[in-house]
Amino acid sequence: EPEVTQTPSHQVTQMGQEVILRCVPISNHLYFYWYRQILGQKVEFLVSFYNNEISEKSEIFDDQFSVERPDGSNFTLKIRSTKLEDSAMYFCASSEALGQETQYFGPGTRLLVL
Amino acid sequence: KNEVEQSPQNLTAQEGEFITINCSYSVGISALHWLQQHPGGGIVSLFMLSSGKKKHGRLIATINIQEKHSSLHITASHPRDSAVYICAKGTGNQFYFGTGTSLTVIP
Numbered sequence: 275e276p277e278v279t280q281t282p283s284h285q286v287t288q289m290g291q292e293v294i295l296r297c298v299p300i301s302n303h304l305y306f307y308w309y310r311q312i313l314g315q316k317v318e319f320l321v322s323f324y325n326n327e328i329s330e331k332s333e334i335f336d337d338q339f340s341v342e343r344p345d346g347s348n349f350t351l352k353i354r355s356t357k358l359e360d361s362a363m364y365f366c367a368s369s370e371a372l373g374q375e376t377q378y379f380g381p382g383t384r385l386l387v388l
Numbered sequence: 389k390n391e392v393e394q395s396p397q398n399l400t401a402q403e404g405e406f407i408t409i410n411c412s413y414s415v416g417i418s419a420l421h422w423l424q425q426h427p428g429g430g431i432v433s434l435f436m437l438s439s440g441k442k443k444h445g446r447l448i449a450t451i452n453i454q455e456k457h458s459s460l461h462i463t464a465s466h467p468r469d470s471a472v473y474i475c476a477k478g479t480g481n482q483f484y485f486g487t488g489t490s491l492t493v494i495p
Contacts, residue, residue: 305481316488317423317431317474322481330481363429377421379431 276300278380280366286386287356295351295383297366305329306349307367307377308341317365323349356387394475394486401493407462409489411475418478420458422449425472425488434460434473465493 279298287293299306308320322329323341340352349368353360363384367377391414401407411420422434435442435449437458442449446465451458462469472488 307483309483311429317425317476317485319483319485324481332482365431367431376433376436378433379423381430384429 276378278366278368278378280364280380280383282383283381284384284386286388289358289387290355293353293356293385295353295364295366295385297349297351297368297380298347299349299366299368300378301347303368303370303378305369305375306341306343307369308351309365309367310334310362311365311382312359312362320351353385356385358387361385361387392475392477392484392486394473394489396489397487398490399492401465401491403466403493403495405465405493407465407469407491407493409460409473409475409491411458411460411486413456413458413475413477413484415456416479417453417456418480420451421476421478421483422458422460423474423476425474427471431474462491465491467493467495469493 281296306323309317311317319332321331321335321341338354342350363382365382366380369375369377393412395410419436419438421436424432424434437449437451446463448461470492472490474488475486477484
C-alpha cells in the first residue's frame with residue numbers, strides 16, 4: 275500500500291542552525307501538508323501546498339519556515355535559524371485532488387533543538 | 389475563533405464496552421476529520437465527514453452540522469483501540485485540531 279515517508283526520523287540540531295525535513299508524498303497526490311506537534315500538546319497546522327505554491331499557512335508559519343517541492347517526489351520543510359521552541363514532531367501529509375480529502379500522514383520527524 | 393473542543397480528555401474502558409468521543413467546533417467547516425494517534429506517535433486518518441454518518445468496521449463517525457458537533461463511536465472496544473483520538477476541522481485548506489482524547493481499553 276502506498277505510504278508517505280519522512281526523513282530523517284530523528285534530528286538533533288544546535289540552536290541557530292538550519293534544518294531541512296524531507297517528505298515523499300504518495301505519488302498521485304496533489305495536496306501536501308506540514309504539521310507539528312510539540313511534546314504533550316495538540317497537533318498544529320503549519321502549511322498546505324498545491325500546484326507548486328503555498329495554498330494556506332498558519333500564523334506559526336512565519337519567515338523562519340519555507341517549503342519546497344524541489345523535484346517530482348520530495349516535499350521539504352526548511353526551518354532557518356532554529357530556536358529551542360521549534361523542538362517538536364513534524365508530520366507531513368498528502369491527499370488527492372481536493373484539500374478536504376482524506377489525508378495520509380507520514381511517520382514524523384522528531385526534531386530536537388539544543 | 390476556530391476552536392475545536394473534545395471530550396472527554398481521558399477515557400478508560402473495559403474491553404467490549406461501547407465508547408463515544410465527542411467533538412464540538414465553534415465556526416463552520418468544510419470537513420471534519422477523525423484521526424488516531426498511536427502510542428509511538430504515528431497518525432492515521434479514520435474518517436473525513438462533511439455530513440451524516442460513516443462506518444468503518446467497529447468505528448462509526450457522525451456529524452451534526454447545525455449543532456457543530458461530531459461523535460466517534462467504537463463498538464466492542466478492544467485493547468488495540470488504545471490510542472489518542474483527535475478531531476480536526478478543515479476550513480478551506482486550513483486545519484484546526486482538538487487536544488485529543490486518550491483512550492485506554494483494559495482487557
